[in-house]
């Protein structure tokens with residue numbers, strides 16, 4: 001009886017340890033121990049990597065290789081009462097899952113042991129992805145993307161521009177920046193009417209160049225009609241009515257986006273014209289050649305325009321005259337006067 005129990009407890013666990021080829025020397029063999037159940041039974045590794053743990057009673061054991069330089073995955077070994085060996089992966093997360101392994105054991109070094117955590121290095125992405133920077137960048141992205149999205153839809157663009165600034169009495173950031181970087185002369189009235197988004201996209205060199213055009217001329221001379229023809233067919237208005245005060249319209253060519261101030265020509269509104277001269281890159285003076293009775297009134301208004309301080313002080317400003325109606329005689333008449 002005594003013999004049978006000692007015989008039953010005299011099993012041996014065998015296997016091989018495989019170290020990576022890169023590891024130099026045989027140092028690892030003497031530096032390694034085989035631990036069963038964390039040291040309940042201990043074996044040593046020979047120079048060739050083989051090991052034997054003697055005098056192991058039947059039962060279930062966790063086999064680990066203890067080595068200073070390398071990490072090994074532990075294996076579970078079950079020894080039956082009759083000395084039958086069975087090895088399986090030691091699964092901590094799923095203890096019941098059986099993944100059979102060969103016996104004698106083969107234990108392969110998984111990776112070198114790291115005793116120190118790698119020092120964190122500074123990377124540009126850490127900084128760019130920090131919430132602070134993202135929060136700073138997001139509004140800028142929105143400002144750049146929205147004008148691009150609305151560029152094809154003048155109606156929407158107009159709505160955006162009307163929505164953005166006129167109601168709030170807020171300093172125009174883009175104007176401030178343009179003045180600061182451009183170092184140009186102060187144009188207080190100019191950019192304020194252009195809308196925040198468009199001037200910003202212009203500042204960033206995106207999209208088309210923005211041109212402010214002021215269209216003036218006597219009432220009923222055809223200003224609104226001309227501007228209406230310059231718009232795309234789908235944005236044209238069907239019915240043209242006398243303008244009250246002024247109306248803003250937009251139209252575009254390949255390279256330019258025009259902001260046209262369609263001024264009302266009726267006598268009581270004419271004193272409004274001059275406040276838009278300063279902000280204009282171009283002024284169109286429309287004359288109805290068929291309106292012979294009021295040609296002299298048109299001439300006086302034109303002289304007043306040319307004498308205005310905002311016009312005479314402007315170098316490189318352009319003045320267009322649009323002659324509507326049928327008669328060419330009147331072009332000559334204008335020239336004579």
Ligand SMILES: Nc1nc2c(ncn2[C@@H]2O[C@H](COP(=O)(O)OP(=O)(O)OP(=O)(O)O)[C@@H](O)[C@H]2O)c(=O)[nH]1
Pocket residue numbers: 217218219220221222223224225226240241242243244263264265266324325
């Ligand atoms: N026959 C003819 N009629 C025109 C021409 N241009 C405009 N009209 C008509 O003249 C009228 C007045 O045109 P508008 O474009 O409203 O004139 P406006 O200069 O904008 O006038 P205000 O807004 O009052 O300053 C409209 O009924 C147009 O249809 C043209 O070249 N020939």
Ligand SMILES: [Mg+2]
Pocket residue numbers: 223224225241242243262263264265
């Ligand atoms: Mg009009």
